[in-house]
Amino acid sequence: MRSTSHARPLEASTVDAVLEHLRGSGARVTTARRAIVAAMVHAHGHRTADELAAEIHAAHPSINRSTVYLNLEELERLGVLVHTHLGHGAATYHLAANAHSHLVCECCGATVSVPMELFTDLAGTMSAQYGFVIDPLHFSVLGTCARCLGLRDE
Numbered sequence: 154m155r156s157t158s159h160a161r162p163l164e165a166s167t168v169d170a171v172l173e174h175l176r177g178s179g180a181r182v183t184t185a186r187r188a189i190v191a192a193m194v195h196a197h198g199h200r201t202a203d204e205l206a207a208e209i210h211a212a213h214p215s216i217n218r219s220t221v222y223l224n225l226e227e228l229e230r231l232g233v234l235v236h237t238h239l240g241h242g243a244a245t246y247h248l249a250a251n252a253h254s255h256l257v258c259e260c261c262g263a264t265v266s267v268p269m270e271l272f273t274d275l276a277g278t279m280s281a282q283y284g285f286v287i288d289p290l291h292f293s294v295l296g297t298c299a300r301c302l303g304l305r306d307e
Contacts, residue, residue: 168194171233171248178231185216185224193234198266199245237293256304259297265298 161172171190172182182184188209202225206218206264227235227245234246237255247253254272256265276287 171250174233175231180227180231181225184213185220186228188213188216189221189224189228190233193246196247199237199247199264201245205246208256217241238264255293256298257293257295258301259295260301264297 166188168191171194172187175182175190178217189205192205192208192236202222205223205225208223210218224289225236225242228244229236232249234243235249236246253266254269256267257265272287272292279285
């Protein structure tokens with residue numbers, strides 16, 4: 154998973170703060186971008202491009218699905234959104250301000266969001282011993298969840 158963000162990552166998570174970030178980056182605040190930002194702020198988690206396109210087109214029929222997809226890419230480039238491909242599921246987006254890492258079950262595709270700080274020691278070791286820097290906005294650990302291991306009662 155690679156980062157395509159070229160701008161300073163977003164640190165705020167309200168609609169107004171995100172829009173101000175866009176303006177501060179010299180980007181235009183269009184109706185489509187405003188709708189995407191609002192949907193992401195209110196989602197409080199991951200959303201696929203298809204989910205966002207359907208939601209935004211339903212609320213704003215004049216905004217084409219293709220416009221949503223193009224703006225998702227641009228909002229990622231501007232540091233507002235993070236695009237992550239998680240296991241078996243479709244690629245998802247979340248606000249860069251809500252940066253976190255993921256634990257992804259290779260059996261069932263379940264994804265657990267965990268604080269990036271959980272991997273602070275690992276990141277330090279990777280950098281010091283291997284000269285490799287983990288991108289915390291695009292970091293996932295693959296494994297098997299407790300349910301698939303049969304450790305949890307259903």
